[in-house]
Amino acid sequence: MVRFKNRWLLIEFLPVHGQNSLEVDLTKASSSSSQNQTRIEGKHIWGAIKQSAISNFGDIGWGSVALSLNVKYFSPTTHICIVRVARDHHKIAWGAVTLLKSIEGVKVLPNVIHVSGTIKHAQLAAIEHNRIVIARYRAQAGIPAAYHEEYLRTSEDDINTLRD
Template sequence: MVRFKNRWLLVELIPTPGPNANPNTRLDGQKIWAALRQSVLANFGDVGWGSVGLSMTVKYYSPTTNICIIRVARDHHKIAWGALTLITAIEGTRYIPNVIHLSGTIKHAQLAAIAHNREVIARYRAQAKTPSAYQDSYEDYLHTSSMEIEALQD
């Protein structure tokens, strides 16, 4: 029996303000997957899509921290990574994709996602200049997002 081997990409989608930005656009996993599919087809053609299409899924997306976890087959993960970095806009809103972590197991992707969420929330708190003992809604978000990420299955 042969095991299906994956690569897990942890990606931050950084929104950039622009004149054509649609403020009502709410990203979700399906929109990210569709944009990634279009990027693979545009840049790598049908052969590229044929190599990654069956294995590529968006397993998690957080609209608060704009991170997502994408699963793709190990043999062709570079095609997905390349197509991901070539995405410029999703649903009319410009984004800069930043690959934060690449791992071979979902567990390491989960750990990197939780650590990155904590870093982003720390930046939000620093911008708000709140004292460290102050209780805010971010604490609840960190708890729920950690639970959601840890619940992901391969």
């Protein structure tokens, strides 16, 4: 019996707020998403990757990743996403993610942070990246260190509960 091998992509979707500048601010990102009445979810990311794969790689490109593509986790606060795809065709999925311009009408700049062979390493990279992003938010807003500790604990628990 042969094991189905995957690649796990840790992706950050940075929202683009201005035409000339890229600002990622926790308070602005959450308020702008509530003003637009658009809340991005995992199914929207899956659909956007599908459309990007079809438009950039055709039906053959989409057909190669269609069965294995799965969005396992998405955090609307930090805009981090974990995507599973077959190992043989992960570069097509990676290319489709890189060529994304918007998700549900929200302009985004995708950033593939980490690629791993196991979900555990993707989880560890996501937890570490969440800590860095929250520390950056704290520094920008001048908020004390203990302010976002509850979010870090809950996001770490959510990420650790993911199973293959």
